[in-house]
Amino acid sequence: MKRLFNQFITCIFLIVFFLSLNTYRTIHTFNVSTVIDTIDYLSSDHFQGRLTGTLENKEVEEYIKLQFIENDLKPFLGEYEQTFKLTFPNRINNKDPYLNVTDKQGNIIRNFSYAKDYKEDMLNFKNNKFSFNNKNPLIKSSDKSIQVKQNSDYFLFYTPSDNALQFRSSFVCPDPLSMCIMVSQDTLSNIKKYLSEGYNINCFIPFTNKETTARNIMGYIEGNDKTSNPIIISAHFDHLGTDLANNIYRGALDNASGTAFMLEMIKHLKSLGTPEKSILFIGFNAEEFGCIGSTKFVGKYKNYIKDSKVFNFDMIGSDRGVPLCIMGGENDTFKTDLMRSASNTCTDEHVHFNYLFQDASDHKAFRENNINAITFCDNDTSKIHTPKDTLEFISPSAIERCYNVASKEIVKYAFDNNPIIIYYKQGLLISIAGIILIILACSKKKYH
Incomplete structure (x- = not known):
């Protein structure tokens, strides 16, 4: 009876060994x-x-x-x-962006530098060009932003929390904002100053939906x-x-x-x-x-x-x-x-x-x-x-x-x-160890 049990255990170990070995040999290691x-x-x-x-x-x-x-x-x-x-958002080739300040005669008072003072956010480009001054019907201002309404379009200037112009939002065409511009804190302060003095703010970003x-x-x-x-x-x-x-x-x-x-x-x-x-x-x-x-x-x-x-x-x-x-x-x-x-x-x-x-x-x-x-x-x-x-x-x-x-x-x-797929490494090691122990036990018994 004991001999039959040992043979049964040996067969189990051999089956696990060959199944695990086959998986090991054929598997593509990630x-x-x-x-x-x-x-x-x-x-x-x-x-x-x-x-x-x-x-x-x-x-x-x-x-x-x-x-x-x-x-x-x-x-x-x-x-x-x-x-x-x-x-x-399709980029318009051969067009340069601008954010500037002009007087009533259209003379440029200040040009802001792209990527240093301002930069487009990716959010939307339903309208990519606008001008405004302090006579616009809607200008909402806070410490970190200015929101402008021009006709049916809404535009937003905002300063990122880290004051860097690196982050780029996902593009969300249905968003109610027509365009969103990141500006440095200094640029935002300057825009507010120029608005209070009656100047025009003009912006163009060469992307279009x-x-x-x-x-x-x-x-x-x-x-x-x-x-x-x-x-x-x-x-x-x-x-x-x-x-x-x-x-x-x-x-x-x-x-x-x-x-x-x-x-x-x-x-x-x-x-x-x-x-x-x-x-x-x-x-x-x-x-x-x-x-x-x-x-x-x-x-x-x-x-x-x-x-x-x-x-x-x-x-x-x-x-x-x-x-x-x-x-x-x-x-x-x-x-x-x-x-x-x-x-x-x-x-x-x-x-x-x-x-x-x-x-x-x-x-x-x-x-x-x-x-x-x-x-x-x-x-x-x-x-x-x-x-x-x-x-x-x-x-x-x-x-x-x-x-x-x-x-x-x-x-x-x-x-x-499937346990063979999940545990093939463990199965291979355990079956090898089991087979070795059985061989050692049989050898010891034969020796005695």
């Missing part, structure tokens, strides 16, 4: 260095900040599509692309269960372009990092074999315009994804005093299913984390339609939406910690929590 290289590429000079509507943004669309095809992802419902229309088309990019790994809604992995690839001094808003953390993370996850998950549920990968466009791409996607495909689980990646690559953040919608709590599941995995992996409940990324449209969705992010806002969001501040250890959590969550839902 490569953080590759993620870093892709972030470097997407945030390079060539893509000029990936502003939706620009040629460079369209090149990124094509790059992601080619990555999907090269990794043998299937087109979602027969298509790799979802095309939609939107308005974007223009309609264009953009694309989300979609591809999936087909699962065994073709009736179930897919597990969704997503990231937005757009950013904020360049300013009029040609400073590039590279968006390395926001969100070349999430895009690069998603692309590397394709290789890793493909190597695990056929999932039980299909895994749909989506590169969202126009997140910086108010999550337009993800809203368009959910609006069109809601009936195909209503029972999906969505794992979105936005800003993965900073752990300098910042925990991994699990972001849910404004109406979620830490008890919401995916929030609770991800937090438990963080605890199991000894990953320091916190919660955030904001509609501040592409999970928003899913949650508004009662589709399970969370965003993984490193909530470091110290450099985002500025030219300082560059590769040099990306942390490989932050990427690794997100992978340690997110990969297990995805395997849990897409591969039915």
Whole structure:
């Protein structure tokens, strides 16, 4: 009886060994260095900040599509692309910005310097040129701002809290402001002074709102269960372009990092074999315009994804005093299913984390339609939406910690929590140790 038990245990160890070894040999290890290289590429000079509507943004669309095809992802419902229309801030070439002061005869009294004294915010460009004086019907003034009404347009001058002209807002075409200008505190004080003396303030910014088309990019790994809604992995690839001094808003953390993370996850998950549920990968466009791409996607495909689980990646690559953040919608709590599941995995992996409940990324449209969705992010806002969001501040250890959590969550839902996939390393070590102990025990018994 004891001999049969030993043979049974030996068989178990051998089965675990061969299954774990096969997984080890076939798996594509998630490569953080590759993620870093892709972030470097997407945030390079060539893509000029990936502003939706620009040629460079369209090149990124094509790059992601080619990555999907090269990794043998299937087109979602027969298509790799979802095309939609939107308005974007189009730069007017061969035109220079100005902010100046003129007298009643039109003589220039003062020229302010672009990027030193003033700079456009990205918010809106429904009207890009205006003049006003203290006789305008509406001039609201505070310590940090001046709001002007001209005809049906509202314009805002404001001083950023740090008095620097680096931050660039997302573009929000429906915003009631027609244009928004950042100015230094000295410039704001000077404008108020010139207004009180009866001078005219004149401003022109060579951007204009223009309609264009953009694309989300979609591809999936087909699962065994073709009736179930897919597990969704997503990231937005757009950013904020360049300013009029040609400073590039590279968006390395926001969100070349999430895009690069998603692309590397394709290789890793493909190597695990056929999932039980299909895994749909989506590169969202126009997140910086108010999550337009993800809203368009959910609006069109809601009936195909209503029972999906969505794992979105936005800003993965900073752990300098910042925990991994699990972001849910404004109406979620830490008890919401995916929030609770991800937090438990963080605890199991000894990953320091916190919660955030904001509609501040592409999970928003899913949650508004009662589709399970969370965003993984490193909530470091110290450099985002500025030219300082560059590769040099990306942390490989932050990427690794997100992978340690997110990969297990995805395997849990897409591969039915397959223990061989999740614990293949442990299985390999334990089975080897068990086989060695059995061999030693048999040898000892034979020797005696």
